[in-house]
Amino acid sequence: SILQSNPAEALEFTEAYRSRILGTLAGSLMLLAVLSFYYMKSRIRGSYRASVILASISILMFIPLLSKAAVTPKLAAWDLHEVAYVDRLTTSLLRYRGQMIAWNKERARWQNRGDVASGLDLKITDKKKLAPLVVVIIGESTTRNHFGLYGYSRNTTPRLDKMRDDLLVFEDVITPTAHTIPAVMGALCSEQLKAGEINCNAATMIDIARGAGYKVTWISNQTQIGFDDSSIVHLGKSADKAIFVNQDVSSAGEADRNVSLDAKVLQPLKNIVNQVEDTGEMNMVFIHLMGAHFTYEKRYPEEMEIFRDSKELELAEDIKDPKAGSIINHYDNAIAYQDQLLADIFETVQKTPVEALSLYFSDHGEEVFANQNFHGHSDDNLTAAMSEVPFILAVSDSYRKTHGKRLDVLQGFREH
Ligand SMILES: [Zn+2]
CATH class of the missing domain: 1.10.287 (Helix Hairpins)
Structure with missing residues (x-):
């Protein structure tokens, strides 16, 4: 695809x-x-x-x-x-068949994993020390080098900038791969996966959270069925509840002209936050965004077209693509849209009276004509911009009050 x-x-x-x-x-x-x-x-x-x-x-x-x-x-x-075009139909049917075979194989693998969490011998020393609300946001194709918050020349992240003092902004986080599936599986698998490996046979973060007593929800704006995407979909479905908000776009949004904007994840998240506030039930939410994935102009609504002029951009000499300027504009607009969404989620987490924390990182970054005459991501052609991802933590006031010391320790890791 x-x-x-x-x-x-x-x-x-x-x-x-x-x-x-x-x-x-x-x-x-x-x-x-x-x-x-x-x-x-x-x-x-x-x-x-x-x-x-x-x-x-x-x-x-x-x-x-x-x-x-x-x-x-x-x-x-x-x-x-x-x-x-008749061959399109034939190709689609063949692809569909191949995909269903792969899908069933992957489903069987997930079903036959057994009780992976029991092998971990999890011991909860004090359940009261666990925050009842944890929100993990996984971004997509987002390099921190285009965040104003991380020093980008354009102010692409005005809202995160404003809340900077209340955030823990980690300056030096890199991802080992520029591909979505190994990046997401690698981040959420308890066992270290080899480069490019996607089969997590050990407990995942979802298993561990459940073992610790959390009800786990997976909210995704990526497609439920896409080519080769099945591992992440099955990972999501291993949660207590999986909500796929993207019902409009076929094969990851590139096969047609439709869009599915990331703001769709907000309402289901808010419902869970309300539930935690009302019942005190422990909930962990994973949110998988479409982020700033190519095609960039499909990742934000019209009113978020903030950056239009490419004259202010200082491109390196060997960037010859005549469309580079406008492609960078589209990418920056996609980041500005992410800024709003992240700020909305962080504010929701910060404002809740319960102890809550939220972590955001991207699966991998994106090269957008920074060092090469190229935009996209690939391990065959890895650049710094593809590895350097944002990694930001937000907590509620009550969490800060109770776990101030823990936050001080984390603060020490910010630049390492
Ligand atoms: Zn990705």
């Missing part, structure tokens, strides 16, 4: 499709010619009613496309290709 590949590949993908669109057009014209031929033939024979109906239907089908073609011929050609 495009989500799992890098933009260069995505471009090749589009290039490859250009000839397919032309092929589709030629194919449709040929089909029309054949239909006309049979129409003529049936006329001579005098039994042409069926042909007339068939020809009328095919012409009717093209009418909306014709009016669209007058305005945007490229889009109309694309739609025609989507409707008419």
